[in-house]
Amino acid sequence: KAYLQLDYLRQNLSQIISHSDIWLSILGISIFWGMSQTLLVAFPAHFKMLTGSDNAAMANLILSTSILGLIVGSFLAGSMSKRHIALGLIPFGSIGMFGALAWLMLAQTKLAMAVSIWSFGFFGGLFIIPLNSAIQYFAPPAHEGRILSGSNFFQNIAMLGMLVLSSVLIYAGANLQMLFAFMSLALLILSIYTIVIVPHLFARLLIYPILKTKYALSVEGLENIPQSGGVLLIGNHISWIDWLVLQIASPRAIKFVIYRKFYEFWYLKWFLRLFKVIPISEGASKQSLENIAQRLKNGEVVAIFGEGHISYNGQINTFAKGFERAVQDVDCAIVPFYLRGLWGSSFSRASKYYKELTQRRGRREIIVAFGKALPSTTSAEQARQAVIELSFIAWDVFLERQSPLMHNWLRNAKTNLFKTCAVDPLMGKTSNLKFITAVLIFIDLFKQSLGKQAHVGILLPNSTIASIVNMALFSMGKVPINLNYTLNEGVMAQVLEKSQARHVITSTAFLEKLQTKGFDYAQVLGDKALRLEDLRQRVEKxxxxxxxxxAFMPQ
Structure with missing residues (x-):
């Protein structure tokens, strides 16, 4: 009975319409599929009008290119949406579809028609993938099935409605050029509307490809951002592009808080107004705090950089307390975030030397880490502590993704083979070339002497040769154990037993020197000792x- 009385349908529709993000996403997808049906019905007549041919097979073949375009566009949209929803593709896709239909009106050859139809499908893929992703992201888990069912209902209604309307217009002899012009105009209006609705996401899409040439972005803890409701993001401030990086990482639109003195610059003000930036005075004016509170009550996401200024040293400094007053009467979530990897970039306040040093590593890896939501009663110091904890998580993730130590060493050493990399009284200055050559020689020697044992002891002073031995063992996948030569003989014996090292690389000259100072390890080491003097004699020219x-060969 409830089904026949359309009670379920009304419940589904009310669930959809009550959530603006879901409703707009479904509306956009429905418009795309509706126009696709119009194109499907109208193109054969358009093809006949321009070519004078009744070849239905050729018309259908040209139409089929839209499927290929849709596949490519969808794949590209998916690849650009790893770990975040690329909502900025929506206006880009609608502008592309507008251009494709406008080109179709002017196309005079079969090839031009095929390219325009393919383009319509390609930009359609860019358009609908982020919309479908947004529906699934914003849909509450308990109502996701109902919302997806309602989405299919709207899409089918749009397809059926446009199919019937197009068929009637074509049967009545309507001007097909005018029909395509109307569709193009509708898409242009849709493009403008989406740019106005999500200007920051569209701008992000234009800027991000440029940033990707120098930066690689990854996001941790994305699930910690509530899908709906007011959210205050608070974290560290490292560079002038923190706002862009943060917005790229977030699936939800963010309203940023900025100092009023920057907001009042005449050449920025119109731009900042378009992006609905919230200006705030240095004293955290009452009006600004009320503005932040109202945005949060409206269910929006607001971002504040806790320190109130770009860092001068890359560290997390004291957080200002102004946000505490903004959220004291607001029921919202406070989500801490940490930005790792921007210190040393061209947009940071790092020294020139440090910038040059870090830029040698190639593309800079940026990590945006979001922490678990905190209550609105969180203090500035508690928020700062949460961001500090996130910094450890972000650095752990960064270190896990790094190449082994020896790979990074070799890559850096190869950039300048004749640069001095080590200095000590015994060997003097050692260049990268000499260091690499020595490491390769020791690897050959150790392969003969050490076999498959994993742990190898080292009893050498702090020196260039000790560094070379360590790097050779690392490169072989072994675990070097640098022994403390100030231990007494009994403790040294216990250390060797626990380390399970069957060999200890040392030097006769060093052992004799230690003996004069009261440390006699000759008996403790016994036949475990591999002396550098003996190894040197085995090195052939x-x-x-x-x-x-x-050493000269490329890595």
């Missing part, structure tokens, strides 16, 4: 030449 040649 051919091995040195071979290692030198390999």
């Amino acid at each position: 051919a091995s040195k030449i071979k290692a030198l040649i390999f």
